[in-house]
Structure formats: C-alpha cells, structure tokens
Amino acid sequence: MNVVLAKTETGRALSDIFAIARDRLPGASKVAELRRQAFEAYERAGLPHRRIEEWKYTDLRVLMREVLPLAAAPDAAALKRAGAALKLHAIAGVRRLVLVDGVFAPKLSDTADLEKGLGIRSLREVLEAGDSALQAQLFAPQNSDAMVALNSALMTDGLVIEIAGGAALTKPLHIVHIASGTAPAAMFTRSLVKIGKAASATLVESYIAGDGAKTYQVHDSAVLAIGDGARLDHVRLVEDGREAFNISSAVVTLGANAHFNTFGMTSGSHVSRYQPVIAFAGEGSRVEANGVNLLNGRQHADTTLLLDHAVPNCASREIFRSVLDDRGHSVFQGRIIVRPDAQKTDAKMMTRALLLSDEAEADNKPELEIFADDVTCGHGATTGALDESLLFYLRARGLSETEAQALLIQAFVGEAIESIANDALRELVIAAAERWLAARG
Numbered sequence: 001m002n003v004v005l006a007k008t009e010t011g012r013a014l015s016d017i018f019a020i021a022r023d024r025l026p027g028a029s030k031v032a033e034l035r036r037q038a039f040e041a042y043e044r045a046g047l048p049h050r051r052i053e054e055w056k057y058t059d060l061r062v063l064m065r066e067v068l069p070l071a072a073a074p075d076a077a078a079l080k081r082a083g084a085a086l087k088l089h090a091i092a093g094v095r096r097l098v099l100v101d102g103v104f105a106p107k108l109s110d111t112a113d114l115e116k117g118l119g120i121r122s123l124r125e126v127l128e129a130g131d132s133a134l135q136a137q138l139f140a141p142q143n144s145d146a147m148v149a150l151n152s153a154l155m156t157d158g159l160v161i162e163i164a165g166g167a168a169l170t171k172p173l174h175i176v177h178i179a180s181g182t183a184p185a186a187m188f189t190r191s192l193v194k195i196g197k198a199a200s201a202t203l204v205e206s207y208i209a210g211d212g213a214k215t216y217q218v219h220d221s222a223v224l225a226i227g228d229g230a231r232l233d234h235v236r237l238v239e240d241g242r243e244a245f246n247i248s249s250a251v252v253t254l255g256a257n258a259h260f261n262t263f264g265m266t267s268g269s270h271v272s273r274y275q276p277v278i279a280f281a282g283e284g285s286r287v288e289a290n291g292v293n294l295l296n297g298r299q300h301a302d303t304t305l306l307l308d309h310a311v312p313n314c315a316s317r318e319i320f321r322s323v324l325d326d327r328g329h330s331v332f333q334g335r336i337i338v339r340p341d342a343q344k345t346d347a348k349m350m351t352r353a354l355l356l357s358d359e360a361e362a363d364n365k366p367e368l369e370i371f372a373d374d375v376t377c378g379h380g381a382t383t384g385a386l387d388e389s390l391l392f393y394l395r396a397r398g399l400s401e402t403e404a405q406a407l408l409i410q411a412f413v414g415e416a417i418e419s420i421a422n423d424a425l426r427e428l429v430i431a432a433a434e435r436w437l438a439a440r441g
Contacts, residue, residue: 013066013067014043014066014067017069018039018153018154020070021154022035024070024073024156025154025155025156026124026127026128026156026157027127027128028128028130030132030135031127031135034135034139035152036153038139038149038150038152038153039149039150039153039154041144041149042143042146042147042149042150042153045146045149046061046146047060047064047067047146048060048061048145048146048147049061049062050062054145054275054333057302057329057331057333057363058271058273058300058302058331060147060247063271064217064245064247064271067186067217067219068184068215068216069184069185070102070185070187070188071101071102071179071181071185071186071187072101072181073101073103074101074181078100078180078181079105079107079108079180081180081210081211081213082098082100082108082178082180082210084210084211085178085180085209085210085211086098086176088208089176089206089208089239091172091174091204091206091424091425091428092424093172094171094172094173094204095110095174096108096109096110096174096176097109097110097111097159097174097175097176098175098178099158099159099175099176099177099178099189100178100180101178101179101180101181101185102156102157102187102188102189103124103156103157104122104123104124104157104158104159106122115167115169115170115171116164116167117163117165117166117167117169117196117199118161118162118163118164118167118169119161119162119163119164120159120160120161120162121160122157122158122159122160123138123155123156123157123158123159123160123189123190123191123192124156124157125160126138126160126192134160134192137192137194137225138192140223140251141223141249141251145249145275147219147247147249147273148221148249150219151188151190151220151221151249152190152221154186154188154219155188155190155221156188156189157189158190158191159175159191159192159193160192161173161191161193161194162196163193163194163196163199164196164199165196165197165198165199165227166196166198166199167196167199167200167201168199168200168201169199169200169201169202172201172202172203172422172425173201173202173203174205174206175191175203175205175206176206176208177205177206177207177218178208178209179209179218179240179244180210180213181210181213181216182212182213182214184214185216185217186216186217186218187217187218187219188219189219190221190223192222192224192225193222193224193232194225194227195224195226195227195231195232196227196230197227197228197229197230197255198227198228199227199230199231200230200232201231201232202232202233202234202421202425203224203232203233203235204234204236205222205234205235205237206237206239207220207237207238207239207240208240209241209244209268213244214241214243215243215244216241216243216244216245217245217246218240218246218248219247219248220246220247220249221248221249221251222248222249222250222251223250223251224250224251224253224260226252226253226255226259226260227255227258228256228258228282229257229258230255230258230259231258231259232260232261233261233262233420233421233422234260234262234263235262235263235425235429236262236263236264236274237265237429237432238264238265238266238267238269238274238301239267239432240268240269240272241268242268242270242297244268244269244270245270245271246268246269246271246273246274247272247273248273248274248275249274249275250275250276250277252276252277252278252279253279253281254278254279254280254281254285254287254314255285256282256283256284256285257285258282258285258286259285259286259287260278260286260287260288260289261287261288261420262276262287262290263290263291263416263419263420263429264290264291264292264303265293265294265417265429265432266292266293266294266301266303267293267295267432267433269299269301270298270299270300271299271300272300272301272302273301273302273304274302274303274304275303275304275305275306276289276305276306277308278305278306278307278308278316279308279310280308280309280310280311280314280342281310282311283311283313283314284313284314285311285314285315286315286316287307287315287317288316288419289305289307289317289319290318290319290416290419291303291320291321291416292320292321292323292413292416292417292433293320293321293322293323293330294323294413294433295322295324295325295328295329295330295360296325296328297327297328298326298327298328298329299328299329300329300330300331301322301328301330302330302331302332303331303332303334304331304332305318305332305333305334306335306337307334307335307336307347308337308339309336309337309338309342309345309347310339310341310342311341311342312341312342312343312344312345313345314342314345315345315347316336316346316347316348316349317347317348318334318348318350318351319351319415319419320332320334320350320351320352320416321352321353321354321412321413321415322351322353322354322362323353323354323356323409323412323413324353324355324356324360324361324362325357325440326357326359326360327357327359327360327361328357328360329360329361329362330361330362330363331362331363331364332353332362332364332365333365333366333367334349334351334366334367334379335366335368335369336349336367336369336379337369338368338369338370338371338372338375339371339372340371340372341372342371342372342375343372343373343374343375344374344375345372345376345377346376346377347368347376347377348376348378349366349378349380350366350379350380350381351364351366351380351381351382352382352383352412353381353383354384354385354386354409354412355383355384355385356385356386356405364381365381366380366381367379386405386409387408390408391405391408394407394408405440406434406437406438406440409437410434410437413433417429417430
C-alpha cells in the first residue's frame with residue numbers, strides 16, 4: 001500500500017521560503033548540499049510539539065505555529081534604526097560585533113585594531129571561502145533537533161571568531177543581534193568561537209529590538225570550542241521585543257582542564273527557548289552554568305540544558321532562578337549524563353522558582369543519568385512564593401510593599417548573578433534586573 005504524506009499549509013510555506021532563499025544563502029555546492037540535508041531533516045520532523053519529551057512544555061505548533069519568511073538584507077533605514085537601538089544598549093569597554101536582521105553590519109561593528117591572536121570573520125565570508133575544516137565545525141550541531149536542522153538550512157550570517165593559543169583578550173567580545181524591521185520576518189544566524197590552548201576570553205551576546213520591530217523570530221545557534229587549559233566567560237542577555245520569538249541553541253566542547261562560566265538572563269521575548277549542549281571532552285574541566293528568568297504578562301521562557309560528562313575528573317555546577325509575575329511561564333529542564341568512563345565526576349544542579357502571582361507557572365525538571373559508580377552528584381528544585389514573615393519584617397522597618405518585594409527578589413536572583421566574573425558585566429546585569437523590578441510598579 002502506498003502512503004502519501006500531505007504537507008500542511010505551514011510546511012508548504014516553509015518549503016517555498018527555503019526555495020526562494022537559496023540564492024541569498026552563502027556557500028558553494030558542498031554547503032548547499034548540507035543545507036538541503038538539514039532542511040529535509042527539519043521537514044521530516046516539523047515544528048517541535050508536546051509529544052516530544054524535550055519539548056513537552058514548549059509546544060511550538062501551538063505557541064509559534066509557523067516560521068516567518070526570511071528577513072530582507074538591512075538597508076540604510078534599517079541600519080539607522082539599529083544604530084539608535086545600539087545607543088540604548090551600549091556597554092562600555094567591549095568590542096562590539098553587530099548582526100542586523102541576521103546580517104553582519106561592519107559599519108556598526110568594532111573590527112579595527114584587533115588584539116594579538118584574535119581573528120574575526122563573518123559567517124558568510126567563511127562559507128563562501130570554502131574552508132572545509134571550519135565548515136565542518138559550523139555544521140557540527142546534529143540535525144536530530146528540528147530547530148537546529150532548520151537553522152543549519154537557513155543560516156544567513158554570523159561571526160567566526162578564532163583566538164590563538166595563549167592569547168588573553170582584555171576586551172570582552174559583544175555580539176549584538178538586532179531586529180530592525182517593522183515587517184514580520186525571521187533571522188537565522190550561527191556563530192563559531194574557537195579558543196586555543198591556554199587562551200582566555202569573555203563573550204557577551206545581546207538580543208534587542210529597534211524601534212518599531214515587533215513580531216519577529218530569532219533563530220540562532222552558537223558553536224563554542226574551548227581548548228585545553230582555556231577559559232571562556234559567557235554572558236547572554238535576551239531583551240527582545242515583547243512580541244518576538246527567540247529559539248537559540250549552543251554546542252559547547254571543552255578540552256582538558258578547560259573552564260566555561262556561562263550566565264544567561266531572559267527578560268524579553270514573548271516566547272524564548274535556549275538549549276545548550278555542553279560536552280566534556282578532556283579531563284579536569286569545569287563548567288558553571290547559571291541563569292535567571294524575569295517574566296511577566298504572558299511571557300514563556302524555556303531553558304533546556306544538557307551536560308555530557310564523558311571523561312573523568314570533571315565538575316559542573318548549575319544554578320537557575322525564575323521570578324514569575326502575572327501569567328508568566330518558566331521552564332527549566334536540566335539533564336546531567338555521567339558516562340561509564342567519567343569516574344570522579346562532581347556535578348550539582350539546583351533550580352528555584354519564585355511565583356508572584358497565582359496564575360504564574362514554573363515547570364522544573366532536573367535529571368541525572370549516572371552510569372559510573374565513583375561520583376558525587378545531586379539535583380534539586382523548589383517553587384514557592386515570597387516569605388510573608390520576611391515581607392512583614394521589612395515593612396515594619398519602613399519599606400513599602402513594592403520596595404520590600406524588590407529587596408527579596410534581588411536577594412533571590414543574586415546567587416546566580418554573582419557567578420559573573422567580570423565586575424562591569426555583573427553590574428550591567430544587576431541594573432537590568434533592577435529595571436525589570438522598577439517596571440512592576
């Protein structure tokens with residue numbers, strides 16, 4: 001019996017988007033073939049839905065429904081709007097690298113006088129140059145996840161950053177993703193950061209919207225390769241427009257004795273999901289993964305984290321905090337795998353959610369899969385409201401209810417924020433959290 005699978009209207013529309021976009025997408029025949037394979041993998045799966053375990057709390061068939069058409073390349077007006085947005089989100093003392101509507105914008109970026117050992121190219125440049133080694137790393141994320149496969153098929157631009165062995169960057173690198181347009185559109189970006197042996201760097205990623213940018217989709221992916229004895233400090237700030245969708249992934253690989261310290265805060269977007277996969281490929285490495293969700297209205301933010309301990313003598317610490325008002329919905333799925341050879345693993349994970357409204361929702365699912373017998377592992381999850389006795393104590397000493405709540409919320413998220421190593425960036429995140437608290441009224 002022959003069975004014909006009929007495409008939905010959404011499926012046909014996306015096929016049309018891919019067909020139309022092919023001429024715009026960088027890369028020669030080999031890259032084009034990899035894109036085709038990735039798109040076919042996406043078509044077989046379609047938008048993730050609640051019957052897929054990893055996506056059970058973030059059903060994109062319900063929440064997002066369709067993938068928007070690819071954003072047009074930014075014109076002069078778009079770049080002007082992006083420049084205005086940059087001024088509002090400027091960070092002092094960083095090297096700024098700007099992507100506008102999914103395309104690298106050199107005029108808005110700081111690429112002059114690069115520090116010794118630092119190389120920066122656009123993704124488009126690398127894909128068109130035919131560098132097979134870098135292209136293999138750029139397509140490293142597997143197509144088993146539908147949204148990663150879609151990103152592989154349609155990625156338009158991004159950054160390829162290479163840091164030579166022994167280099168210690170004094171300036172943080174700041175990748176800024178800006179949605180500038182007023183028409184609904186989708187941006188597909190991917191960046192590769194390679195850190196050589198015994199090198200160190202700080203990477204900041206920001207997602208922001210220009211004036212007038214409302215309904216748009218960000219589809220981003222990052223590939224981070226941290227060499228033996230190297231260190232990467234990573235800060236990720238999602239401040240997209242309140243009608244935006246942000247679906248991002250990361251593939252992180254650590255060499256021996258490497259250190260990865262990552263922090264993320266989500267206060268923007270209507271729906272967001274961040275899905276990092278962190279693999280320990282060398283002994284003696286350490287990961288600190290921390291995050292904060294500050295949500296209100298009908299915002300939905302999902303962090304789905306996988307740590308793969310495949311070698312001995314590695315450590316990981318995860319601390320996540322969510323503060324939810326109105327009908328905000330936070331999801332945290334943290335999975336730690338300790339493989340048979342990963343003896344002496346030390347892994348701990350803790351997630352806590354603070355509900356400021358009876359209608360808010362927090363879904364926390366920490367998981368451990370342990371296949372080794374000489375390990376120290378643990379996880380936990382809590383959900384609750386503000387402590388009434390502490391509120392009474394603070395109000396009895398002259399604070400208003402709003403001030404007392406803000407003080408307790410700051411203390412609640414403080415443990416995660418304190419993990420940021422760079423003092424200036426830590427103060428930046430604290431200020432962003434304070435702005436969110438002040439906006440509550």
